[in-house]
Amino acid sequence: MxxxxxxxxxxxxxxxxxxxxxxxxxxxxxxxxQHLVARAKQLGAQKILTVVGHESHLVxxxxxxxxxxxxxxxxxxxxxxxxxxxxxxxxxxxxxxxxYGDVPLTADSTLKDLLGLLSPQQPLALLTIDLVNPSGYGxxxxxxxxxxxxxxxxxxxxxxxxQIREVNTGILAVQGxxxxxxxxxxxxxxxxxEFYLTDIIAMCVADGYSVHTTQPATEMxxxxxxxxxxxxxxxxxxxxxxxxxxxxxxxxLLDASRLDVRGAVTVGQDVQIDVNVILEGSVTLGxxxxxxxxxxxxxxxxxxxxxxxxxxxxxxxxxxxxxSVGPFARLRPGTELADNVRIGNFVETKQxxxxxxxxxxxxxxxxxTQMGAQCNIGAGTITCNYDGVNKHQxxxxxxxxxGSDTQLIAPVHLGDGATIGAGSTITKDVxxxxxxxxxxxxxxxxxxxxxxxx
Numbered sequence: 001m002x003x004x005x006x007x008x009x010x011x012x013x014x015x016x017x018x019x020x021x022x023x024x025x026x027x028x029x030x031x032x033x034q035h036l037v038a039r040a041k042q043l044g045a046q047k048i049l050t051v052v053g054h055e056s057h058l059v060x061x062x063x064x065x066x067x068x069x070x071x072x073x074x075x076x077x078x079x080x081x082x083x084x085x086x087x088x089x090x091x092x093x094x095x096x097x098x099x100y101g102d103v104p105l106t107a108d109s110t111l112k113d114l115l116g117l118l119s120p121q122q123p124l125a126l127l128t129i130d131l132v133n134p135s136g137y138g139x140x141x142x143x144x145x146x147x148x149x150x151x152x153x154x155x156x157x158x159x160x161x162x163q164i165r166e167v168n169t170g171i172l173a174v175q176g177x178x179x180x181x182x183x184x185x186x187x188x189x190x191x192x193x194e195f196y197l198t199d200i201i202a203m204c205v206a207d208g209y210s211v212h213t214t215q216p217a218t219e220m221x222x223x224x225x226x227x228x229x230x231x232x233x234x235x236x237x238x239x240x241x242x243x244x245x246x247x248x249x250x251x252x253l254l255d256a257s258r259l260d261v262r263g264a265v266t267v268g269q270d271v272q273i274d275v276n277v278i279l280e281g282s283v284t285l286g287x288x289x290x291x292x293x294x295x296x297x298x299x300x301x302x303x304x305x306x307x308x309x310x311x312x313x314x315x316x317x318x319x320x321x322x323x324s325v326g327p328f329a330r331l332r333p334g335t336e337l338a339d340n341v342r343i344g345n346f347v348e349t350k351q352x353x354x355x356x357x358x359x360x361x362x363x364x365x366x367x368x369t370q371m372g373a374q375c376n377i378g379a380g381t382i383t384c385n386y387d388g389v390n391k392h393q394x395x396x397x398x399x400x401x402x403g404s405d406t407q408l409i410a411p412v413h414l415g416d417g418a419t420i421g422a423g424s425t426i427t428k429d430v431x432x433x434x435x436x437x438x439x440x441x442x443x444x445x446x447x448x449x450x451x452x453x454x
Contacts, residue, residue: 002045002046002047002094002095003043003044003045003046003094003095003096003097003115004045004046004047004049004086004089004090004094004095004096004097004176005040005043005045005047005048005049005096005097005098005099006049006050006051006083006086006096006097006098006099007033007036007037007040007048007049007050007051007099007100007101008051008079008082008083008098008099008100008101009021009023009033009036009050009051009052009053009059009101010051010052010053010054010056010073010076010082011023011053011054011076011101011102012053012054012055012076013025013054013102013226015226015227016226016227016228016231017227017228018228019055020055020058021054021055021058021059022101022102022225022226023059023101023102024058024059024062025225025231027104027225027231027234027235027238028235028238028239028242028260028261028262028263029262029263029280030262031062031063032101032102032104032225033050033059033062033063033101033104034063034066035104035105036099036100036101036103036104037050037063037066037068039099039106039108039111040097040099041067042108043097043108043111043112043115045097046094047069047089048066048067048068048069049069049071049086049089050063050068050069050070050071050101051071051072051073051082051083051085051086052070052071052072052073053072053073053074053075053076053082054076056070056072069089071085071086071089072085073085077188077194077195078188078192078194078195078196078197079170079194079195079196079197079198080183080186080194080195080196080197080199080200081186081194081195082197083098083179083183083197084183084186084195087179087180087183090176090179090180091176092175092176092177092180093176093177094175094176095115095118095173095174095175095176096173096174096175096176096179097111097114097115097171097172097173098170098171098172098173098174098197099171100170100171100224102224102225102226103169103170103171103222103223103224103225104225104234105220105221105223105234105237105238106127106171106216106221106222107216107217107221109217110127110214110216110217110221111127111171113214114126114127114171114172114173114214115173117173117212117213117214118173118174118175121209122209122210122211122212123174123175123177123178123204123209124172124173124174124175124178124200124201124204124209124211125172125173125174125211125212125213125214126140126148126151126168126169126171126172126201126211126212126213126214127169127171127172127213127214127215127216127222128140128166128167128168128169128213128214128215129166129167129169129215129216129219129222130165130166130167130215131165131167131219132165134164134165134166134167135154136154137154137167137168138151138152138153138154138167138168138170138198139151139152139154139157139161139162139164139166139167139168140164140166140167140168140213141161141164142166147205147210147211148201148205148210148211148212148213149201149202149205150198150201150202150205151168151196151198151199151201151202153190153191153192153196153198155190155191155192156190156191168198169216169222170197170198171222172197174200178200178204178207179200182199182200182203182204183200185203186199186200187199220234220237220238220241223237239259239260239261240256240257242259242261242265243256243257243259243261244256246259246261246265246267246273249267250267250269250270250271251267251271251272251273252270252271252272252273253273254272254273254274254275255275258275258276258277259273259275259276259277259279260277260278260279261279262278262279262280262281263279263280263281263282263283263298263299264281264282264283265279265283265284265285266283266284266285267284267285267289268285268286268287268288268289268304269287269288270287270288271285271287271288271289271290271291272289272290272291273291274290274291274292274293274294274295274310275293275294276293276294277291277293277294277295277296277297278295278296278297279297279298280296280297280298280299281298281299282299283297283298283299283300283302284300284301284302285302286302286303286304286305286306286321287304287305288304288305289302289303289304289305289306289307289308290306290307290308291308292307292308292309292310292311292312292326292327293310293311294310294311295308295310295311295312295313295314295326296312296313296314296315297314297315298314298315298316299315299316300314300315300316300317300318300319301317301318301319302314302319302323303319303320303321303322303323303339304321304322305321305322306319306321306322306323306324306325307323307324307325308325308326309324309325309326309327309329310326310327310328311326311327311328312325312326312327312328312329312330312331313329313330313331314330314331314335315331315332315333316332316333316334316335317331317332317333317334317335317336317337317349318335318336318337319337319341320337320338320339320341320356321339321340322339322340323337323338323339323340323341323342323343324341324342324343325337325343326343326344326345327345328345328346329343329344329345329346329347329348330347330348330349331343331348331349332348332349332350332351332367333350333351334350334351334352335349335350335351335352335353335354336352336353336354337354338354338355338356338357338358338373339356339357340356340357341354341355341356341357341358341359342358342359342360342361343360344359344360344361344362345361345362345363346362346363347360347361347362347363347364347365347366348364348365348366348367349365349366349367349369350366350367350368351367351368351369352366352367352368352369352370352371353369353370353371354366354369354371354375355371355372355373355374355375355398356373356374357373357374358371358372358373358374358375358376358377359375359376359377360377360381361377361379362379363379363380364377364378364379364380364381364382365381365382365383366381366383367383367385368383368385368391368392368393368394368410369383369385369393369394369395369396370393370394370395370396371396371400372396372397372398372399372400372416373398373399374398374399375396375398375399375400375401375402376400376401376402377402378401378402378403378404378405378406378422379404379405380404380405380406381402381404381405381406381407381408382406382407382408383408383410384407384408384409384410385410391410392410392411393410393411394408394410394411394412394413394414395412395413395414396413396414397413397414397415397416397417397418397432398416398417399416399417400414400415400416400417400418400419400420401418401419401420402414402420403419403420403421403422403423403424403437404422404423405422405423406420406422406423406424406425406426407424407425407426408426409425409426409427412426412427412428412429412430413429413430414426414429414430415429415430415431415432415433415434416432416433417432417433418430418431418432418433418434418436419434419435419436420435420436420437421435421436421437421438421439422437423437423439424436424437424438424439425438426438
């Protein structure tokens with residue numbers, strides 16, 4: 001009928017030393033399980049069956065919007081038992097792929113190769129790998145003709161079997177009819193007293209079918225995560241992979257070991273990224289874009305010729321062309337900057353649309369604002385957009401000059417070409433092409449005594 005993917009995600013992950021289930025631990029900013037679900041979708045899975053157990057309510061809550069069908073394994077009695085819980089959702093005609101919630105980085109191409117081995121005469125295929133140190137893994141036992149005979153778990157292996165370097169990754173593809181047949185024959189007569197999914201390999205051979213295998217391109221694809229040290233090691237491997245891919249696309253990374261990609265990145269030509277930059281969510285960088293050191297970019301589109309200077313944070317915003325931001329700037333969600341806009345140091349924007357060529361050079365907050373072209377906003381300017389209950393908008397026309405240390409009390413409209421004197425508090429609409437200011441009379445109090453420290 002189609003492809004069904006079973007993801008085993010019921011384990012507690014005791015060695016994580018965390019209240020968070022192991023499959024929800026973050027890798028590249030996403031839960032481990034999220035990586036598996038994304039992979040299943042890319043393979044065109046008709047249904048994604050996730051077997052949950054420990055803290056299942058947390059797993060289901062986090063993944064609620066991912067189109068996943070959850071299956072509860074109330075008792076953890078082994079991998080075979082876990083897959084048994086999903087059998088009601090499996091049809092005889094299905095191809096079934098079994099993945100593990102703590103093995104997140106198996107490549108699409110590898111899994112497609114594995115599924116491609118299935119046929120009516122070959123109902124089971126395994127993903128294996130040769131390891132220099134196979135300790136802890138089930139060994140792949142082959143006969144004199146190099147045909148797979150069985151998988152032997154380490155605790156059940158004889159001394160000569162422990163010398164085998166080819167190991168089972170746990171990932172397998174199987175036809176639905178045979179999976180149901182073989183799982184019904186599982187027994188728990190082993191050192192762990194569990195129902196091993198790997199026992200179906202020997203059953204397949206006993207029924208007269210050969211078991212073919214394929215291997216991943218790198219060991220990273222099948223590395224599992226059991227503790228925080230392994231999680232960190234996998235994170236570094238993943239980030240090295242992302243950096244290498246960006247460099248293949250022509251990006252200049254000033255230090256490839258100091259970049260974190262936590263989403264999807266699209267790049268143009270001649271992009272340069274300095275050290276300790278974090279790219280999250282969906283990030284698009286146009287041609288000739290420069291990103292300075294220690295910047296965080298989340299869900300942004302940055303046009304050609306833009307420069308984001310060091311220590312700037314951008315989230316859910318759009319930059320047109322030849323825009324300059326920072327250093328130490330914060331662009332919050334809803335910010336849209338037209339061509340040639342300049343946002344300087346210690347400037348914060350939010351829900352702000354700023355027109356072509358306008359400048360907000362330093363120490364200002366521009367929120368809930370519609371600003372025209374060729375404006376100059378002086379240092380220390382604040383749009384006071386919140387009255388304690390509701391947000392209000394500030395509208396600034398084209399060619400407006402706002403002097404330093406000005407408060408614009410929204411809702412307020414500044415006409416085209418208006419000038420606001422420094423130190424003003426503007427509470428009413430400002431006419432076009434006029435100078436408007438609001439200042440109290442300057443006083444000097446003679447004889448005033450400066451307080452003394454007691």
